[in-house]
Amino acid sequence: MLRRSGYTLSMSLLFRDAAGPSLAPGGSVLCVGAFDGVHLGHRALLARVRVRAAELGMTPLAISFEPIPREFFGRGAPVPRLASVREKIGLLTEPDMRLLLLRFDAVLAAMPAEAFIEDVLVDRADAREIWIGADFRFGHSRRGDVAMLRAFGERRGFSVSVLPDIEAGGERVSSSAIRKHLAIGEFDAAARLLGRRFAIGGHVVRGQQLGRKLGYPTANIRLGRRTSPVSGIFAVRVQGIGALPLPGVASLGVRPTVNGTEPLLEAHLFDFDGDLYGRRLEVEFVQKLREEEKFSDLDTMVRQIDRDAAEARAILGLHNKNRLSGEHRDPAPFTEA
Template sequence: MLQLCRDASGAPLAPQGSVVCIGAFDGVHLGHRALLARARERAAALGARTAALSFEPIPREFFARGTPVPRIDDARGKIVQLAAAGADLLLLLRFDAALAAMSPEAFVEQVLVARLGAREVWIGADFRFGHARRGDPVLLRELGARLGFGVEVFPEFLVDGERVRSSGIRAHLAAGDFDAAARLLGRPFMIGGHVVRGQQLGRKLGYPTANFRLGRRTSPVDGIFAVRVHGIGPVPHAAVASLGVRPTVNGTEPLLEAHLFDFDGDLYGRRLDVEFVAKLRDEEKFSDLDAMVRQIDLDAAQARSLLGVPEARPAGACA
């Protein structure tokens, strides 16, 4: 069971000590999982806890000052994936002006030592921390030698010769290469959430949808997609989906809408996960709703073909 804490100060979270992995952990990809697996091994050998130290919002979101920053996972997804990867303690710090202004020395003393009881700290080679990003692996090792913890820099993790990085995965997703992204993530790319009520326009047009709000999350993908929806039954349900602002109906809020093929049921309030399989096209503004429906017909047929779902037979039709 993962223990989740949000505060930089407070009682020690690991009196027996911990092996700490630090990072933004966007996506918790195969490189992150390899890092956590190594940390688990070391924690077991030392009789310590396996701790992940991360931030919400992630630092680049904070410094972007309102500019949208695409994320592979939202905070909930990151927590779920870190637990699945083997962390038993997650210190998910609120990244704000106070934390950004903390000196590297204070961060190490107050967070790594006093809060987490660090015995070893595992980082990537490009890890920077503290005010003005003054902290680096060299300084961390110096502080560790003085304060009693070791520092290990985890080497680059490669899959098929490609370095596994969150930025690279986001680039694959933006390009619509979901197979490449899944190869580096170690799982399909999904967006999850609770189904909310929309304007019911899809139902009127013959394409009822399950709608998901993105909230504060900025998706690395947008457009029209062939997808699979998880959480309805024992197997994923094929669907066609759009993710965007719906310019034809003058929408403003990004919304994920999934039309489930050959499905009739009430999904409001259910938590589902939408797996992205293939991008069909970019979002566009149509001259009227009839033109939009004609294109949706084509999108649905293409998604059915890609997902191996035959066209539904009319009622009473015989083979």
């Protein structure tokens, strides 16, 4: 079993290899794509696959890739991701859709488009209906397209349908558009295309206790190999502690004032007292306050954090308690920063 945030994923829903027995002996209705973020356009495609599979009595199946092709061909250059692999798996397999998450490596990158159709779509997935976006390309040198799929489908017994572009607020939904909104701090616009607020999740880890000493204890989440599309200081809401999200202020960056090197997400929850070590949290980004910066000393940094906390409280609709005036003191630290 594979643990996910809030649920357990049966391994019978997740497969990694291009070769192997048929995943759907009775036939599948499937979709293919990178699915970074699993945004509203992706969700429309997944919904269509589920509906058609139910109507035909077949298996609903999504085929995706990790790393995403853009990362592989970037040769180590960081690619901002809208969701971690874990989050992507969770979103693609709900409810009960099978997922073929192919390892995108040199072998798969070199696979001719014709071989991808025969070996993956026909033999491995037993495709009867394939649903894709209009700009989908596949195979070595991206030679595969809708026309090639349809020509093979006539011979191999599957149909190909193209889902029209999905728009939200008059804008075409795409992962690149969402990244652009996030890069300039337009979190409401990004949420409109994603269908939810952009968030980063992870388990709370122990830090250096600096936040405790400064009066701002934080829940620390490492990004690992994931490259975030955002950085800076933010008003946030944090899921995973109670029934409702908790408000806070967060920093995402390398912490130049204390000579940090590893990107770290540090979330300070307002008026909260509790132990969060090891707990998995989701930090939702509401509004960007400023860029990360290096301060001359810790006192200067704390004064700025005071201002950040006050601004975040106002954005989140909380009473603006002034820590410097003595009206508010944070409760006992809930984790080490």
